[in-house]
Amino acid sequence: VVCSSRRAQVDQIVTLLRHTVGHLSLTPLSTAEHTTRLMTEWLHTGTPPANLQLGTECQMIDRSKSHGRIQFTHHGLNQNSVLQHLKEGKIVAQLALSLPDTLTFKFNQDFSFTGIKWLDQITEQTQPNASEDAAQALDASFVILSGILNQVISQLLEMFETPSAHIQNTQKEALT
Numbered sequence: 001v002v003c004s005s006r007r008a009q010v011d012q013i014v015t016l017l018r019h020t021v022g023h024l025s026l027t028p029l030s031t032a033e034h035t036t037r038l039m040t041e042w043l044h045t046g047t048p049p050a051n052l053q054l055g056t057e058c059q060m061i062d063r064s065k066s067h068g069r070i071q072f073t074h075h076g077l078n079q080n081s082v083l084q085h086l087k088e089g090k091i092v093a094q095l096a097l098s099l100p101d102t103l104t105f106k107f108n109q110d111f112s113f114t115g116i117k118w119l120d121q122i123t124e125q126t127q128p129n130a131s132e133d134a135a136q137a138l139d140a141s142f143v144i145l146s147g148i149l150n151q152v153i154s155q156l157l158e159m160f161e162t163p164s165a166h167i168q169n170t171q172k173e174a175l176t
């Protein structure tokens with residue numbers, strides 16, 4: 001996991017790792033299930049993966065040649081005005097999700113996470129106490145935060161390894 005909001009910086013870090021370690025095989029994460037299809041289903045049904053909740057932001061793209069894009073920010077994603085775009089054939093390219101009382105983030109079609117914000121309950125847990133020096137406090141914060149991110153990433157990966165019922169039904173219908 002590389003923490004950066006700029007793709008060029010991620011590429012630079014990967015290149016540096018390869019030069020430092022020697023031969024290092026790094027490939028971007030890919031999933032068997034196309035992320036846009038699954039995010040579109042989550043928004044359409046209002047049911048994201050267990051333990052996660054839909055946020056209030058979404059970006060949709062048009063599958064047609066026009067490549068139109070629509071962005072909803074601070075908007076109820078279960079409203080008819082949003083769902084109408086799905087009916088018109090748009091697909092979800094970015095979807096805000098949250099792990100209640102823990103963090104909020106935007107999940108993107110390339111399986112990247114942006115806009116990660118830790119909620120107050122977690123930031124309070126990661127504050128150094130009087131008996132810790134700066135290095136110990138940093139280590140403790142890293143363990144807590146990386147553990148939570150690992151859970152979210154693992155949970156999302158499981159969703160992509162197991163096709164959803166909707167997609168399975170669509171595939172069955174296509175075969176009959």
